[in-house]
Amino acid sequence: MIGLGAVYGITGVMFAIIAVMSAADRDNPKRWSNAGFWGLFAASFLFGDRLGDFGNGLLVLAMVAIAGTVGLGLARPATTAPEERQILARKFGNTIFMPALAIPVVTVIGSLTFKYSSLIDPMQVTLVALALAALVALALARILLHQPVKAALQEGRRLMDLLGWAALLPQMLAALGAVFALAGVGTAISHIAAEIIPTGSRIAVIASYTFGMALFTAIMGNAFAAFPVMTIGIGLPLIVTKFGGNPAIMSAIGMLSGFCGTLTTPMAANFNLVPAALLGLENRYAVIKAQIPTAIILLAVNTVLMYALVFQK
Amino acid sequence: MLSLLGVAVVVIGFVARINPLLVVMTAAIVGGVAGGLDFFAVIAAFGKAFNENRFVSVTWLVLPAIGALERAGLQERARDLIVRIRAASVFSILCTYLLVRQVVAALGLTSLGGQATMIRPLIAPMAVAAAEGKHGMLSGPLRDAIRAQSAAAENVAWFFGEDIFVAVGSILLIKGVLEQNGIIVQPVQLSLWAIPTAVAAFLIHATRLFFFGRRVKRATRS
Numbered sequence A: 001m002i003g004l005g006a007v008y009g010i011t012g013v014m015f016a017i018i019a020v021m022s023a024a025d026r027d028n029p030k031r032w033s034n035a036g037f038w039g040l041f042a043a044s045f046l047f048g049d050r051l052g053d054f055g056n057g058l059l060v061l062a063m064v065a066i067a068g069t070v071g072l073g074l075a076r077p078a079t080t081a082p083e084e085r086q087i088l089a090r091k092f093g094n095t096i097f098m099p100a101l102a103i104p105v106v107t108v109i110g111s112l113t114f115k116y117s118s119l120i121d122p123m124q125v126t127l128v129a130l131a132l133a134a135l136v137a138l139a140l141a142r143i144l145l146h147q148p149v150k151a152a153l154q155e156g157r158r159l160m161d162l163l164g165w166a167a168l169l170p171q172m173l174a175a176l177g178a179v180f181a182l183a184g185v186g187t188a189i190s191h192i193a194a195e196i197i198p199t200g201s202r203i204a205v206i207a208s209y210t211f212g213m214a215l216f217t218a219i220m221g222n223a224f225a226a227f228p229v230m231t232i233g234i235g236l237p238l239i240v241t242k243f244g245g246n247p248a249i250m251s252a253i254g255m256l257s258g259f260c261g262t263l264t265t266p267m268a269a270n271f272n273l274v275p276a277a278l279l280g281l282e283n284r285y286a287v288i289k290a291q292i293p294t295a296i297i298l299l300a301v302n303t304v305l306m307y308a309l310v311f312q313k
Numbered sequence B: 001m002l003s004l005l006g007v008a009v010v011v012i013g014f015v016a017r018i019n020p021l022l023v024v025m026t027a028a029i030v031g032g033v034a035g036g037l038d039f040f041a042v043i044a045a046f047g048k049a050f051n052e053n054r055f056v057s058v059t060w061l062v063l064p065a066i067g068a069l070e071r072a073g074l075q076e077r078a079r080d081l082i083v084r085i086r087a088a089s090v091f092s093i094l095c096t097y098l099l100v101r102q103v104v105a106a107l108g109l110t111s112l113g114g115q116a117t118m119i120r121p122l123i124a125p126m127a128v129a130a131a132e133g134k135h136g137m138l139s140g141p142l143r144d145a146i147r148a149q150s151a152a153a154e155n156v157a158w159f160f161g162e163d164i165f166v167a168v169g170s171i172l173l174i175k176g177v178l179e180q181n182g183i184i185v186q187p188v189q190l191s192l193w194a195i196p197t198a199v200a201a202f203l204i205h206a207t208r209l210f211f212f213g214r215r216v217k218r219a220t221r222s
Helices: A004-023 A031-070 A082-116 A122-145 A149-167 A169-183 A185-196 A202-220 A223-242 A247-262 A269-278 A286-309 B004-015 B020-034 B039-052 B054-071 B074-084 B090-106 B115-135 B140-162 B169-180 B187-192 B195-221
Strands: none
Touching: A004 A031, A004 A122, A004 A149, A004 B054, A031 A149, A031 A169, A031 B020, A031 B039, A031 B054, A082 A122, A082 B054, A082 B074, A082 B115, A122 A149, A122 B054, A149 A169, A149 A269, A149 B020, A149 B054, A169 A185, A169 A269, A169 B004, A169 B020, A169 B039, A169 B054, A185 A202, A185 A223, A185 B004, A202 A223, A202 A247, A202 A286, A223 A247, A223 B169, A247 A286, A247 B140, A247 B169, A247 B187, A247 B195, A269 A286, A269 B115, A269 B140, A286 B140, A286 B195, B004 B020, B020 B039, B039 B054, B054 B074, B054 B115, B074 B115, B090 B115, B090 B140, B090 B195, B115 B140, B115 B195, B140 B195, B169 B187
């Protein structure tokens, strides 16, 4: 059955090739650093399940040591010049969009239809569809636009180097969340929240819940971690039991208040820091800066909405 | 309570702009040890979770294809198209993307979009091109601001669109948490009550994009 194993296998092979290409890149003064970093990432995808927990921990430590002390260099593999790209863009016309649009289209079709196939692990349809979409786009670029696979991999290396440490951060933060949960960070925060929450008036309780969701989400980087703690700690005992609020309305708006927190935090790296790296922005917090006003206004609106809607007759 | 030292490390590290990988690793060790775990247990727990979360990094599989398309002139083609449309502006492009992306996410098609597959190769170059077509070459900071707004439109649209679809992860999580506490709700009730916030998110962000468009215009005039 095609599942995670195959997807991780392909990803691992891609990073292994990027590592080898990095090692061969004499123009990059830090080429061994890049080769080591992407090579370890490849090893994680290819052999992660056989390394054991502590082995995986050491692998991460080594990657962090490389990126955090020596640092990664930026590959500049030979590519087309801007003028060449302008000419190619005219030549190919709108055909050039086909492989680009194939990625979302194949991913969506795959994630909707693969569950009916016995060949594919029904739990992993989206990831399998995404991997397939990447390969289809690569094939279309080869056939329609005559882009050799080797050149595509060099371009992939250029973009991975542009991401650098940001490429690893989403996975690192997910792991940090797991360690924090073990260490009892969630319970500690809910204890503090319980101490300082005013319980007297409806509006105070509602504001504590919506702002608490946003703040806790900003700290943990993930509304999914905040929701159970805040809802069991404040939402259900106070808004629902004490004041008779509707739990469905409270939860729906509460979760979306958490998402306001997601917009503001570097802890949600894949949404906020990775795009800044991917777009080559000078300020790594530029995307957060663009989102903060929307997040604050929407959080206030959510608080008012919940106050107006949650106490239904 | 001591485990909160880990959170403090994260806050200080991010504010001081230290390499985030170092910050996260240090925070895990400090938070874990302060929370009563021993050093080796922290490293093992971190390694285990890192290995289990490899799926979040699978998205990088699309980068060779995206890079190959850029090599063949994808961003240039997107720009050419936009410059030809006279009505195209930073506001009209980002606002249209915001609306379409939000509606499509509400229908459950959350993979139609994405920072690597839509924003970097298509939407951000289009928004920059629309501004440059109207106002000539932009300064570096202004171009960065337009790119950052493109990434922000993607996030706002996705976050506040997907919850209208019943089978999305957050809806299922809410249902599960409420169920554990003896409250049965239907996913469709939860999706329904996500709509007011979704509408508000669109209105707020579209208004902000409108003013951002005006700011771009003003900045290029001087």
